[in-house]
Amino acid sequence: MPTTGSPGGRTARDGRERRRLTAEVWIVLGLSLGKSAIYAAVRLADRLTAGTPLAQQTATLNPTQSSREWLDLTYQLLGIGFALVPVALALYLLSAPRGLREVLDRIGLNAARPGRDLLAGLGLAAAIGLPGLALYAVGRALGLSVQIAASGLSGLWWTVPVLLLSALQNALLEEVVVVAYLMERLRDLRWRMPAILVTSALLRGAYHLYQGPAMAAGNVAMGLLLGWYYLRKGRVMPLVVAHTALDVVSFVGYALIPATVLASLGLS
Numbered sequence: 711m712p713t714t715g716s717p718g719g720r721t722a723r724d725g726r727e728r729r730r731l732t733a734e735v736w737i738v739l740g741l742s743l744g745k746s747a748i749y750a751a752v753r754l755a756d757r758l759t760a761g762t763p764l765a766q767q768t769a770t771l772n773p774t775q776s777s778r779e780w781l782d783l784t785y786q787l788l789g790i791g792f793a794l795v796p797v798a799l800a801l802y803l804l805s806a807p808r809g810l811r812e813v814l815d816r817i818g819l820n821a822a823r824p825g826r827d828l829l830a831g832l833g834l835a836a837a838i839g840l841p842g843l844a845l846y847a848v849g850r851a852l853g854l855s856v857q858i859a860a861s862g863l864s865g866l867w868w869t870v871p872v873l874l875l876s877a878l879q880n881a882l883l884e885e886v887v888v889v890a891y892l893m894e895r896l897r898d899l900r901w902r903m904p905a906i907l908v909t910s911a912l913l914r915g916a917y918h919l920y921q922g923p924a925m926a927a928g929n930v931a932m933g934l935l936l937g938w939y940y941l942r943k944g945r946v947m948p949l950v951v952a953h954t955a956l957d958v959v960s961f962v963g964y965a966l967i968p969a970t971v972l973a974s975l976g977l978s
Contacts, residue, residue, distance in 0.1 A: 728899060734803060735895050739913075742796035742887050747916035754919040757856065765853040769921050772876055772961060773862035786863075786872045790879045797882050800891035817890040818945025831951025834939065838932050839956055849924025856922050860960045870962055877957035878950075885949040888914055888933070889940050907937045 739745070757767055775785035805813045814820050818827075849855030863869045888910055896906045911933030918929040936949045 731895055731898055735892065738796060738800055738803065738887065738891065741799070742883065743913065743917050747913060747919070750917045750919040754922070757920070757922075763853055764856055764922055765850060767856045768859055769856045770859040770862045772860070772873060779866060782863075782866075783868050783872070786868075786876075790872075790875050793879050793883055797886045800887050804891060804894060816944075817886075817894065818940075818943070818947050819886065819890065819950070820947065823945075827945065827947040828951055830939075830943075830948035832955060834936065834948060834952035835955040838935065838952065839959070842928055842932070842956075845924060845928040849922060849928075852924070854922050854924035856920075858921060858925075860963070873961040874958060877954050877961055880957050881950045881953035884914065885936070885946050885953055889937055889949060890946040893937065893940060903941060907934060907941060910937045 736744070757764055760767070772786075774782055775789075776782040801810060801813060801819075804817070815822070846855060846858070850857065861869075861873060863872065892910050892913070893906050896909065901909075911930045914933035915926040915930035919926045936952070940946055940949060
């Protein structure tokens with residue numbers, strides 16, 4: 711692939727370094743969202759060949775893990791905690807040899823401008839959320855999307871706190887690994903910016919394939935917008951804010967809205 715110099719001055723110095731960085735990227739993705747993309751593709755194939763129309767199938771996010779409340783809570787918290795390990799790994803790898811603080815500043819995962827990051831993130835969430843709902847409705851009407859149950863948890867004292875933590879975990883995992891880490895590493899490998907942007911967006915769409923082709927396409931569009939923002943601004947924090955806000959509205963709203971209302975909206 712044609713290459714350009716790295717904007718940050720960090721370039722792959724020789725063929726050995728390029729091979730090392732390429733292997734590193736595959737390992738990080740294989741432990742996180744690259745693995746999810748493969749499972750999502752297999753899950754979609756399963757759904758398409760199951761004999762039941764895609765529109766009549768359901769994907770449940772944040773499902774219950776046990777009929778016993780304390781075990782369910784334990785499983786939920788363990789799942790959230792271990793899902794953040796790839797984030798820690800990605801940041802650790804990016805930090806060599808400069809140190810973690812410099813990397814957090816470089817990718818904009820800090821509190822240097824909280825007000826502007828919050829406003830930018832909420833603006834991105836608004837730009838993504840409404841078209842996303844419309845795309846979901848169209849996808850359902852065309853039979854290109856499964857019915858999404860945003861939460862399998864309800865009626866428990868810890869439901870809302872766990873869903874808030876789940877929303878934050880999803881945001882950190884996706885935005886740090888698929889945007890900040892992957893884009894920085896592909897820049898180190900001297901990929902061109904359009905190729906970096908498209909690769910990140912396609913990966914985001916791939917690990918949403920289990921929701922159906924329509925939602926996968928919508929996530930590619932979301933990835934293009936968020937990736938473009940990161941490449942332009944160099945800050946991942948607004949993306950984390952936007953993703954967290956979208957998931958909080960989806961997860962918590964679904965858990966708190968009465969079942970009769972969900973049924974009337976075709977969401978139950």
